[in-house]
Amino acid sequence: MLRILTLTLFCAFILISAIPALAVPPGQSLTFDKAALGPVQFDGTLHNKAATKGCATCHNPDAFPQMKKGGATITMAKIYAGEQCGACHNGTDAFAAQGNCARCHKR
Numbered sequence: 001m002l003r004i005l006t007l008t009l010f011c012a013f014i015l016i017s018a019i020p021a022l023a024v025p026p027g028q029s030l031t032f033d034k035a036a037l038g039p040v041q042f043d044g045t046l047h048n049k050a051a052t053k054g055c056a057t058c059h060n061p062d063a064f065p066q067m068k069k070g071g072a073t074i075t076m077a078k079i080y081a082g083e084q085c086g087a088c089h090n091g092t093d094a095f096a097a098q099g100n101c102a103r104c105h106k107r
Helices: 002-022 044-050 076-080
Strands: 029-032 040-043
Touching (some): 040 044
């Protein structure tokens, strides 16, 4: 019985301590450095303020199903088609991605 309780507490501790690593909370940022046009820095403060539906604004089966870096392949074709970042960066909800490369990609 003590073994089960110890194992349960250990698993709970691991899960709780992993949560901050899976999301980009206010005050933190995440850098995507594989883009040919230069790295993209995702600002947690800015995006948390803009997310009208909370985490589900972006983290849903259609955009970014997993809350971890590398959980989805981000492409400009998808963004321009209104998917992923393009769901908001469409020129209405947020600045349009197309024609504004330098607003996200920094060299």
